[in-house]
Amino acid sequence: MPKSASTLIEKAVVRHESPRLSRLLDKAFAMAFKGLVYAQIWEDPVADMDALQIGPESRIITIASGGCNALSYLTANPHSITCVDLNTAHIALNKLKHAAVRHLPDYANVRRFIAEADHPSNVETYSLLLAPHLDEATRRYWEGRDIVGRRRIGAFTRGIYKHGLLGNFIGLAHILARLYRIDPAEILGAGSLEDQRRVFDERFAPIFERRLVRWLTNHPASLFGLGIPPAQYTALAGEQRMADVLRARLEKLACHFPVNDNYFAWQAFGRGYGRGAEHPLPPYLQRGNLPLVRERLDRLTVRHANFTQVLAEADDVSYDRYILLDAQDWMTDGQLAELWSQISRTARPGSRVLFRTAAEPSLLPGRVPDAILDRWEYREAESQAATRADRSSIYGGVHLYALRP
Incomplete structure (x- = not known):
């Protein structure tokens, strides 16, 4: 990763005013975050x-992450989408997905390359049909080598969703589950929510009582693979043991939605999307x-930059939909105030801001100056x-704020 990109991430993550141990953990996370983190974004675009x-x-501005949601937002027919990310790998992944959507000849090829993402022919597809349409930096990333010397584009022949920080974390979780003789994919065969609940209660829930699991999850570094920095770990745990928090989150994933309508469950329990048309x-x-996504793809732009800085460079009253993912969990009070000052300056009438937090409450009251936050209404029921x-x-x-008239 270029030094400038590395610096962007470190500035966003490291809390320089914190005690030395906290700074060291922040720097360790920043190092982990320099490569591919999310091959698939982990926020639900339909809910968004x-x-x-x-x-x-x-006029949308969003953090890019794995790029799936920005592409999915095109189905809602927006005027424009600006995708912003600090991570070089995420920028390269977004641009590759865009090229695949635009240039692959038909749906079967798009599905094979992006959704299944493990066919031996995908490297040839990249070389012949996609690479000629990519900028030099993106080609350099995908044709470069990973930590063990393999060309990065080869991940699309081995299952791209098994790669990256999150993919590796899920893989380790599967190994841990198998140590306890549990096959995570078992839940994907459940025929009803009742069956999903039974599998979770009988197979998954007891894992979180294991001494090893409780010990592992008691350390902030154990959740780096989820893309959770030390500052967010504290917010996520609250007053509870982390193993109990993770159990509750996994329970919602496993039991609250039918697996035949939840591709996040397939990623978590199957390490990829399902192969069937259903x-x-x-x-x-x-x-x-x-066809709609292809037709509207020109409305989407990608920028390798800091979100607040992109807003600072924008004209007044230039956006009206802001999607911050969980980035604010990383921020200091000063960074939050600067971000919301720029959001307020650039907001068009009717603007909405959506973000997520590790903890349940919104983190803004008491941290963003009242003079700024009072311009916004917290939509509690919609949140x-x-x-x-x-x-x-x-x-x-998930939190929604709307600009007051």
């Missing part, structure tokens, strides 16, 4: 689109949506509905 009320006049996929990868609807199930809260 419902809460944000995206329409033809919507299996769930993100909106942008669904056959019926591909609670979005939290319930979020199939990814990893976050404590």
